[in-house]
Amino acid sequence: MSITEHRIRGDHRGQLVAxxxxxxxxFEVKRVFYIYGTQPDVPRGQHSHHxxxxxxxxxxxxxxxxxxxxxxxxxxxxxxxxxxxxxxALIWGAMHDFTVDCVLLVMASEHYDEADYIRDYDDFxxxxxx
Amino acid sequence: MSITEHRIRGDHRGQLVAxxxxxxxxFEVKRVFYIYGTQPDVPRGQHSHHxxxxxxxxxxxxxxxxxxxxxxxxxxxxxxxxxxxxxxALIWGAMHDFTVDCVLLVMASEHYDEADYIRDYDDFxxxxxx
Numbered sequence: 001m002s003i004t005e006h007r008i009r010g011d012h013r014g015q016l017v018a019x020x021x022x023x024x025x026x027f028e029v030k031r032v033f034y035i036y037g038t039q040p041d042v043p044r045g046q047h048s049h050h051x052x053x054x055x056x057x058x059x060x061x062x063x064x065x066x067x068x069x070x071x072x073x074x075x076x077x078x079x080x081x082x083x084x085x086x087x088x089a090l091i092w093g094a095m096h097d098f099t100v101d102c103v104l105l106v107m108a109s110e111h112y113d114e115a116d117y118i119r120d121y122d123d124f125x126x127x128x129x130x
Numbered sequence: 131m132s133i134t135e136h137r138i139r140g141d142h143r144g145q146l147v148a149x150x151x152x153x154x155x156x157f158e159v160k161r162v163f164y165i166y167g168t169q170p171d172v173p174r175g176q177h178s179h180h181x182x183x184x185x186x187x188x189x190x191x192x193x194x195x196x197x198x199x200x201x202x203x204x205x206x207x208x209x210x211x212x213x214x215x216x217x218x219a220l221i222w223g224a225m226h227d228f229t230v231d232c233v234l235l236v237m238a239s240e241h242y243d244e245a246d247y248i249r250d251y252d253d254f255x256x257x258x259x260x
Contacts, residue, residue: 012172013168013169014165014169014228015165015168016166018162020160020242021161021241028160029151030150030151030158031149032149032159032237036144036146036211037144037145038145039144044144059190059233059235060189060233081166081233105164105189111151111153
């Protein structure tokens, strides 16, 4: 779990941020998804993965992400479009406090597989031995 | 060069669009970049690639993309966050008419390599034999 501030390649035309798989983030990107149109009072996520690692960036607007290893919870502010947050496997994640204009970009290390999800918090605590 | 309208996985929490590499798009994603803060009157892109294929989505706001194979130019409106545009290798691309809030997400089939860029339009026409 760590925050990285990525270089902004800005010039008179505007800004550009680039994320190279296996270079800027520690995995190859198998899946990209993005969340938008989220209500400010509605959290998302609230699950963990057995294998999938995720990299989260609020490319527009902002949100907060709380990561939980079963022992400790840490909340991160994704409030700049060049701030990325790594969510490792076996970390419980919740996204919340979305601004109405938030677009949360997620790069994932695995293709979608429902069997990789841990959706029950008590199950999660058992899996991580917490 | 083709437009795809991706499924929006919407519910009471908001919207989610997922792009699986090699499934929803015809390549593995080696690099992800996004362009934002672009002035409405400033075009971007205006180059081609020898090898790199790109998949473009305006995940916030909108812009237009003109693709040019050396014989024909077609302009696409990226005006919904679930519309994706495939830009093949050896296609000249220009992005323009950005709204101030536009975030243009690009998934690329290759890592960054300056040698893969064709930045001169006359060189491009020679390479494609147009």
